Amino acid sequence: MLILKPKFSFDVSIEAEITPELAAKSPDEIRNFRVWYGKFEKRLEELFEITNQGDEKKLVLDGDFSKVKWVGMGMDDGEIVVKGNIGANCGAFMRGGRIIIEGNADDWVGAEMKGGEIVVRGNARNLIGCAYYGNATGMKDGKIVVEGDAGNYIGEKMAGGVIEIKGSAGDFIGTEMKGGEIVIHGDCGFAGGDMKAGIIRIGGKFDLLPTFKKTEDGWIGDVMVNGEGKIIKI
Amino acid sequence: MLWIKNGIVVDPKNGIDAERMDIFVKNGKIVNEEDVRKEDCRVIDANNKLVVAGGVDMHAHIAGSKINVGRTMRPEEMRVVRQTAGKLRASMGRVLLTSPAIGYEYARMGYTTAVEAATPPIGAPHTHEELDSIPVVDKASLTVFGNWHPVFKYAADRDREKMKAFIAWALERTKGFGVKVVNPGGVEAWMYGGNVRNLDDEVPKWSVTPREIITELVNANEELNLPHSVHLHCNNLGVPGNYQTTIETIKLVSGIRNDSRQVLHVTHVQFNAYAGSSWRDVASGAAEIAKVVNSMDNVTIDMGQAIFGHATAMTSDAPFQFTLHKLTGSRWVNKDTEIEGGAGIVPITYMPKNPVHALQWAIGLELGLLVESDRVVLSTDYPNGGPYTEYPYVMAMLMSRRMREKELDRVSPYVQKATSLPAIEVEKTLYEVIEMTRSLPARVMGLESKGHLGTGADADIAIYNLNPNDLDPASQYDVVNREFRVPAYTIKDGEIIVKDGNLLKETWGRTYWVDARKKASVDSIDSDLNEFFTEYYTVRRENYGVAEYWMRKPERLEVN
Numbered sequence: 184m185l186i187l188k189p190k191f192s193f194d195v196s197i198e199a200e201i202t203p204e205l206a207a208k209s210p211d212e213i214r215n216f217r218v219w220y221g222k223f224e225k226r227l228e229e230l231f232e233i234t235n236q237g238d239e240k241k242l243v244l245d246g247d248f249s250k251v252k253w254v255g256m257g258m259d260d261g262e263i264v265v266k267g268n269i270g271a272n273c274g275a276f277m278r279g280g281r282i283i284i285e286g287n288a289d290d291w292v293g294a295e296m297k298g299g300e301i302v303v304r305g306n307a308r309n310l311i312g313c314a315y316y317g318n319a320t321g322m323k324d325g326k327i328v329v330e331g332d333a334g335n336y337i338g339e340k341m342a343g344g345v346i347e348i349k350g351s352a353g354d355f356i357g358t359e360m361k362g363g364e365i366v367i368h369g370d371c372g373f374a375g376g377d378m379k380a381g382i383i384r385i386g387g388k389f390d391l392l393p394t395f396k397k398t399e400d401g402w403i404g405d406v407m408v409n410g411e412g413k414i415i416k417i
Numbered sequence: 418m419l420w421i422k423n424g425i426v427v428d429p430k431n432g433i434d435a436e437r438m439d440i441f442v443k444n445g446k447i448v449n450e451e452d453v454r455k456e457d458c459r460v461i462d463a464n465n466k467l468v469v470a471g472g473v474d475m476h477a478h479i480a481g482s483k484i485n486v487g488r489t490m491r492p493e494e495m496r497v498v499r500q501t502a503g504k505l506r507a508s509m510g511r512v513l514l515t516s517p518a519i520g521y522e523y524a525r526m527g528y529t530t531a532v533e534a535a536t537p538p539i540g541a542p543h544t545h546e547e548l549d550s551i552p553v554v555d556k557a558s559l560t561v562f563g564n565w566h567p568v569f570k571y572a573a574d575r576d577r578e579k580m581k582a583f584i585a586w587a588l589e590r591t592k593g594f595g596v597k598v599v600n601p602g603g604v605e606a607w608m609y610g611g612n613v614r615n616l617d618d619e620v621p622k623w624s625v626t627p628r629e630i631i632t633e634l635v636n637a638n639e640e641l642n643l644p645h646s647v648h649l650h651c652n653n654l655g656v657p658g659n660y661q662t663t664i665e666t667i668k669l670v671s672g673i674r675n676d677s678r679q680v681l682h683v684t685h686v687q688f689n690a691y692a693g694s695s696w697r698d699v700a701s702g703a704a705e706i707a708k709v710v711n712s713m714d715n716v717t718i719d720m721g722q723a724i725f726g727h728a729t730a731m732t733s734d735a736p737f738q739f740t741l742h743k744l745t746g747s748r749w750v751n752k753d754t755e756i757e758g759g760a761g762i763v764p765i766t767y768m769p770k771n772p773v774h775a776l777q778w779a780i781g782l783e784l785g786l787l788v789e790s791d792r793v794v795l796s797t798d799y800p801n802g803g804p805y806t807e808y809p810y811v812m813a814m815l816m817s818r819r820m821r822e823k824e825l826d827r828v829s830p831y832v833q834k835a836t837s838l839p840a841i842e843v844e845k846t847l848y849e850v851i852e853m854t855r856s857l858p859a860r861v862m863g864l865e866s867k868g869h870l871g872t873g874a875d876a877d878i879a880i881y882n883l884n885p886n887d888l889d890p891a892s893q894y895d896v897v898n899r900e901f902r903v904p905a906y907t908i909k910d911g912e913i914i915v916k917d918g919n920l921l922k923e924t925w926g927r928t929y930w931v932d933a934r935k936k937a938s939v940d941s942i943d944s945d946l947n948e949f950f951t952e953y954y955t956v957r958r959e960n961y962g963v964a965e966y967w968m969r970k971p972e973r974l975e976v977n
Contacts, residue, residue, distance in 0.1 A: 317493030 184241040185213065186234040187227075193250045195221035196270060197230065200253045203240035203261025203280060210235060240280075244269070249289065255282050258299070274301045277325065287331070291315075296344070298325045306331035306350070314340040322346070322363065335372075338365045341381065354390075357383045360412055368417075377405050378412035386417045418443050418453050419911060421878065424463030425885050428470065429852035430860070430869035435885040440468060442876040445910035449872050461913075465884040466905055469851050471529025471877030472808070473868050475858035476648075476684050476719050477799040479519050480533045480547035480558065482540045483731040486750050487513050487762050487800070491729060505923055506552075512727045512804045520552035520923075522806050524914050527879030527904040529926075530859070530867050533558035534648075534684070534798070535599060535733050537754040538565065539956070541591035541963050548928050549969040553914055555877075555926035557862070559648055560593030561733050563601035563630060564758035566623075567942075567949060572633040573625040579945070580637040581937040586946070588643075590962030592930040592971065594862075595645035596638050599733040600652050601630040604758040607736040613652055616665055627652050628669065635670055639680055641933045644863025644974060646675070646717075648682045651689045655737050660702025663689040664709050667716050674715060682861055685721025685798035687781040693835075696744075696773060701836040703780045707787035717861050719794035722781030722811050723774065724803025725767045725828075731801060735759035756953045767803065772831035777802075779828075779836040785815050786841050790849035794858045808854065809901035815845040815853075816890035816897060844891050847883075864929070876911040879904045927972040930965075936976055 185206040199218040208216075213235065216227040227233065240261030244254065249268040256272065260280040265273075268286035275294040284292075287305035293312045307329045312322035313336055321340040328347045335353035338346050343363040351369030360378040367374075370387035375395065391414070395404035401415035419442035426438050441453045478484050488494065488510075497511040499518055508518035523531055531551075536544045536558040548556045562568050562584070571580040584596060602620035603613045609621050616628040635647045651666050653659035663686065670681045683689070692702035710716055730741055735751055738761020742749035745765060752760040767774040781802065785793055795812065799805040814820055818841075825832065825839055833839055845853075859868025866875045883900045890897050903918035912924055950958040965971045 315493065317491050 184236045184239045184243065186236065186243045186245055188232040188234075189246045189248070190230055190232055192247070193220070193230075196250045196252055198252050199227070200256045201227075201242060202255055202258035203242055203263060204258070206235075206240050206242060206261070207238050249287075252289075255280075258282075268305070274299070277301070288329075290334075292329075293322060293325070293327045295321055295323075296325045296327070297323045300325060301327045303327075303329045303331070307333045309334035309353070310336045310339070312338045312341055312344070312346050320361070332369070337367075338363065341365070351387060356385075356389075357381060357412070366417070375402075375405055375412055375414050377408050377410070379405075379408055379410040380412050382413045382415060384415045384417045418458040419461060419876070419908070420453065420455060420458035421461045421463050421468060421880070424466055424468030424880060426468045426870060427848055427851045427885060428856070428870045429848055430856040431871045433870075434848045440870055440878065442878075442908070442911045445876050445912075447870055447872055447874045447876050461880070461906060463880050463905075465887070467847075467881040467883040467885055468870070469527075469879050469881070470855045470859075470868050470870050470874070471879050471907065471909065472523075472527055472854045473858040473862070473864070474523070474528055474531040474796065474799070474805055475794055475862050476534045476796045477531055477805055478534055478731055478801070479531055479551060479799070480516070480556075481536055481544035482752065483535070483733075483760050483762060484513065484800070485543070485547070486752065487729045487731050488515070490748055490750055490762060491764055494727075494729075505920060512800050513729055516547050516550035517552060520554050520926075521920055524553040524907050524909065524920060525904075525918060526806060526808065526902060527881065527907050527915075528554065528805075528808075529877035529879070529907065529909050530555045530864065532556070532594065532862060535559060535561050535597050535650075536591060536593060537561055537733065537752075537760065538587060538591050538757050539754050539954075539961070541593070542967075545592060545928065545963050545968055551926075552923045553909055553926060555867070555875075555929065557594035557929040558592070559595050559597035559645075560587055560591045561597045561599055561758055562587070562634060563598035564604040564733075566756040566953065567945065568630065568634065569602075569605070569620060569623040569625050570945075572630045573623060575633070577633070577637055577640065578938065579942050580633055581641050581933075582939050582942045584634075584637055584641060584643075585933040585937040586939045586942065588931050589934055592928070592963045592965065592968065594929055594931050595643055595648055596634055597648045597650070598631065598634060599650040599758065600654060600737065601627045603627070603652055604733060604735050607739075607759060608753070612736040615662060616652065616669075631666065631669055635673060635681055639673060639675060641936045642675075642976060643931055643933060644976070645861070645931075646679050646682050648684055650684055650732065650734060654688050654732070654734055655691075655740065657691045657693040657695055657699040660690045660692055660706055663702075663706055667706075667709055667713065670715060671713060678860060678863055679717040679792070680715045681717075683716065683718045685796065685801065686718045686784055687721035687723060687777060687802065688798070690780050690784065699773065699776060699835065701776065701780045701783055701838075703783035704787060704837050707784060710788050710792055717792045717794065717857070718784065718788060719796040719798075719858075720781045720785045720811070721796055721798040721802050722785065723767050723777040724797055724807045724810065725769050725774070725778065726803060728765050728767060728803045729762060729800045730765050731760070731762040733758050733760045735761045737761070738763050741765070755955060756949070769828040772829045772835075775829035775832045776835055779832040779838040782811075782814055782821065783836060783838050783841065785811070785853070786843045786845065787837075790845060790852050791857060793853060794861060795850070795853045806902075809898050812850045812854065812901055813890070813894040813898035815850055816847065817892070817894035818842060818844055819891060820894035820898075847885050847888070847890055876908060878906070878908040880906040880908075925970055927970045928968055929972045929974055931974050931976060933976040
């Protein structure tokens with residue numbers, strides 16, 4: 184298990200593609216792992232205090248990581264625990280393992296993820312489980328749970344897996360969705376625009392597009408694209 | 418001064434086939450041995466290396482509003498970083514490259530001249546801004562004429578003098594190099610939601626047909642005697658059965674002659690060589706087209722080879738782009754350029770197992786193999802058919818049947834019955850492939866100082882780690898495919914730009930444009946132009962076009 188603590192308060196964002204694999208590397212490799220601080224390439228130990236406790240595949244990020252991007256990118260297994268807030272793109276392209284964020288998450292949590300689990304105890308911002316701009320498919324499998332509120336764009340072009348928001352969310356839920364399930368316990372804005380398949384369950388109030396047809400248990404659409412996606416009230 | 422020593426030279430224009438000789442360079446030009454002081458020369462040891470002229474890409478979409486809209490609508494293309502900024506500029510892009518990347522990647526491949534294939538006239542200022550940002554290579558841009566209202570008018574009136582005046586005026590204003598024609602009449606029909614379907618379909622609201630537009634433009638172009646012929650993107654592009662339209666179009670110019678070059682260049686013919694009646698029974702019409710092209714001595718074509726992988730379709734053929742969008746469901750941008758035409762952009766990925774894509778791939782190769790090497794230019798219609806960085810792959814494929822057989826194994830079996838590719842035994846020689854990438858495109862464009870290594874030519878030279886006397890391209894296709902990607906040297910205007918595949922520095926090439934005003938009476942269309950601008954354009958006539966002093970390195974070619 185590795186514990187990372189910021190050595191100072193960061194002025195600009197950091198791009199650190201760290202995964203639990205790092206904990207299994209040699210102390211030398213860990214210290215010299217390359218990360219970007221703004222436009223400068225740095226060694227991990229220049230920015231973080233590193234404590235190594237055995238080679239269990241686990242990272243503990245202790246302190247303010249709200250400017251640290253790409254944590255857990257493409258990870259396969261193991262665990263990351265973020266004690267505070269986390270920066271953008273956390274768990275993007277993730278294939279397995281678990282990320283627990285005890286604070287808030289920035290944009291692009293679990294973008295294009297293919298497996299594994301992400302739990303955000305606080306709030307998450309926009310673009311959860313979405314496809315990066317220009318790409319055809321967002322989240323394919325796995326699970327993202329946000330215990331607080333979420334921003335706009337959730338599960339855009341999602342093809343599988345589950346996104347659950349326990350609080351409320353913003354606009355554009357499941358746009359161009361092709362599969363999988365989005366659950367919003369609170370309120371949200373427009374849902375299901377151009378969706379082809381998949382299910383959106385909503386607990387609170389939401390804005391229904393005129394391109395959805397009423398069915399027994401909810402609505403089906405988006406008819407603009409001959410979609411058979413479902414919006415169901417819970 | 419350079420002394421390129423002991424190289425094995427292949428120079429089709431001057432009939433040199435793999436002869437060991439020295440090349441001398443002074444002041445950016447190739448000179449005779451006695452014109453240099455050998456002790457002042459920097460010696461380049463080209464012993465057992467292939468020495469050829471820098472490549473000439475005569476049809477690629479490298480600058481202007483189309484590729485830029487492509488970049489905007491495809492952010493995913495910009496996730497490939499080829500080079501971070503340092504001594505040279507940052508360069509990015511998977512297939513749709515940034516302007517610096519375009520110049521760098523051409524130079525890295527041994528290419529030194531590239532022609533932007535379609536400039537919407539009103540977009541000329543933008544096109545030249547971007548051409549000015551492309552390093553190393555020499556450039557030119559072809560101005561699109563085929564759907565411009567004045568062209569319809571003068572073609573309908575059979576007013577040859579005014580047509581000539583208009584071409585001369587337009588080339589000067591757009592700093593264009595030649596007359597590009599895209600789906601003549603069809604893009605205008607698209608303004609009403611339609612298209613033209615054959616050479617005799619009348620253009621809506623104009624009593625003129627594609628046949629008349631093409632014929633009038635070719636005749637005007639020949640009377641002006643421009644360096645380049647009319648450069649035609651045929652009607653019905655991308656429609657099964659269109660090979661007949663292509664053949665009919667080619668035959669329009671039989672009887673028209675020019676002693677120094679073709680009178681019609683038909684571009685990216687792969688997209689216009691489909692037989693069949695629908696996408697279900699589509700087949701290759703390449704063999705029939707090849708027969709016609711080979712039987713005529715005044716027409717040239719380029720391949721428009723499809724490369725498996727990512728590409729972006731972008732043409733001034735707006736109705737075709739809409740069809741493609743409906744066919745693939747991919748993103749689509751439509752552009753309307755006032756009374757001049759339009760354009761469309763649609764991302765596409767060519768997949769080997771997709772029968773239609775495999776067919777397109779095969780047709781490009783059929784054209785390259787079946788048409789004689791002095792009339793077919795190697796091209797991918799970048800980025801429509803794929804990246805120009807794959808030219809070495811195409812070169813190797815043309816030279817090796819064994820490589821083609823290997824590649825045929827991985828593509829859809831549909832090509833086995835729908836094309837003649839599996840049966841084609843032709844293996845182009847190195848000499849022929851150098852012709853198709855150097856001397857021929859230079860001749861087709863009318864760029865006399867390009868594409869060869871004779872005295873007086875620009876010192877644009879590529880040196881590859883290949884010894885033609887010791888190479889069997891038919892079996893060593895992997896060597897060909899590898900080495901043409903990494904020249905030992907790329908020399909541009911006598912300066913070493915690339916060594917062992919690495920860029921050493923950035924230089925700025927010329928932008929050629931053609932001034933034909935002496936051959937026509939531009940004054941005769943003065944009042945017509947004023948009327949067009951007052952009645953139909955969003956800009957005033959005096960604000961239209963590109964001034965020469967805005968350009969980084971303009972090179973005016975005057976037609977006398």
